[in-house]
Amino acid sequence: MKVLILGSGVIGVTSAWYLAKSGHDVTVIDRQSTVANETSFANAGQISPGYSAPWAAPGIPIKAMKWLMQELAPLKISIKDLDTETMLWMTKLVANCNTKDYHRNKSRMMRVAEYSRDCLRAIREEININYDHRTQGTMQVFRTRTQVESAKKDIQVLTECGVEHKVLSAEDCLDYEPALKHTIHKIVGGLHLPNDETGDCHQFVTELAKDCERMGVKFVMNTSIEKLNKQGNEITGVATDKGEFKADTYLMALGSYSTHMLANVGIKVPVYPVKGYSLTLPIEDYSAAPESTVMDETYKVAITRLGDRIRVGGTAEIAAYNTTLLEKRRKNIEYSIAELFPHAGDLGKAEFWSGLRPMTPDGTPILGKTNIDNLFLNTGHGTLGWTMSLGSAKFVSDVMNDQTPDIDSEGLSIDRYGR
Known part of the structure; x- marks a missing residue:
């Protein structure tokens, strides 16, 4: 399956790694010249499941x-x-x-963050990565x-x-x-x-992108995404300043810029x-x-x-x-x-x-399916993108592969906001 990932920050690149590992033909597209060059560039460096709130x-x-x-x-x-x-x-x-919503939201966030730290440890055992x-x-x-x-x-x-x-x-x-x-x-x-x-997020993503390339992931940089093209209940392509890019499945990982891009195809996310x-x-x-x-x-x-x-x-x-x-x-x-x-x-x-x-207003990222058949989300991580990145990417990869995720999916999708 051809997968097009929009965004090359820590969320986009970790998603690319898991999807490539599961055998997909993955392309990542971004307006920047190098990966992790915006929000992932100089964040606080914490990988803090315990501080996820x-x-x-x-x-x-x-x-x-x-x-x-x-x-x-x-x-x-x-x-x-x-x-x-x-x-x-x-x-x-x-x-x-x-109090009620705070405890519910914190529990959801910690579920993703704890899982993400475990995924990070597993990656360190699998590949040599310095950060x-x-x-x-x-x-x-x-x-x-x-x-x-x-x-x-x-x-x-x-x-x-x-x-x-x-x-x-x-x-x-x-x-x-x-x-x-x-x-x-x-x-x-x-x-x-x-x-x-703790760790340098930018350094991690840069090194992981190299491993992605070894698995065949293509990075299309210096390319501005203009809009999603939709026909019926499917995304048919992504319009950019370099022409249209097509795939079988699309993953939105544009962070704050996901909101307006999704609004153009009728999906409202409070990011x-x-x-x-x-x-x-x-x-x-x-x-x-x-x-x-x-x-x-x-x-x-x-x-x-x-x-x-x-x-x-x-x-x-x-x-x-x-x-x-x-x-x-x-x-x-x-x-x-x-x-x-x-x-x-x-x-x-x-x-x-x-x-x-x-x-997001409740702190939890938005992960997984949308009401458009071939469009998936991995966005809304707030200050915890580095902390939640690997777990979110593995979760979304499992959803895209029609596999049961390792963690409970309750409250993680866009459905928690209503259709």
Whole structure:
């Protein structure tokens, strides 16, 4: 079967790998010159099933109002970019900010994320792939007692889902991240998730694409996708600036750009772009650098060790499809690493980056079949594209092959939003 995958980020390339392994003739098409060159390029580096949680949580609307009044805050809203689509998406997100929906959505997300980590481990055993990975877990650090109390609800879900974790005192945090010894007075406690991992997503996708090519996958780059051509209940081709591409089956993996492309063929998905930012800086003092990932709960900033570099990622900016790299957003992520690991790296040499995360209002990605016979979806992973990529790709590959997936499919398809 000929499969055409739209998008060459971590979602598209991992999907290509599994589909090629199952014997299909796979082509990946993308407007960029190289794979993983947009949202997958410089994300936070976390592979964090244990930290998989929807943004839509009880109390978030009130917190969001407070954040908007703060200079250093995890959420920013660009008023000039607010439009009807943005307001509708935000309304749906707020509707999920209750205890019942939060627990249901978190369980769905963790189901995919835990499976994805297992798939990643299996790939490492199968092929030699280097991506500066570490397997020392994630440590969430709390600066206030209020945060410690609030975390109890998440810990309850971790317990219910059988996710290994350990609640830490401030002193316990030093056992996992000794470099915090200079700033431990700013921390009141933490939560360690030992089964989480870290790694450079861009490097991983680049290496995996090479393995895909060895299996016969074709990558058509520098090609802008214009629209899906539909006749009856099938996609007949994909129109691009280089002509029309045809296949038997099509997989949508365009992240935030899936929404408008699908709308043109009558499929509505609540996938919205939320801009995130990161810094990548060289390590100056290895003894002062983090060992793995530290999540600063106050500012929702992840600080991750990637070989001889540190990746600092965070901030959620609601600004529609505005991709402008704003220097004023740099302060939030700079502040977090300067506060916790002040001597670790050279901020003067940091590379500043932003990307659009494809968010659903309930946090769970949209995977599998659509009401168009030969069109499938793998999109809407939000901040967890790297974390959920392998599991999502394997799940969708199984669905496309008419095989029973390894995990429960409940709540993962577009059907959860109604037809």
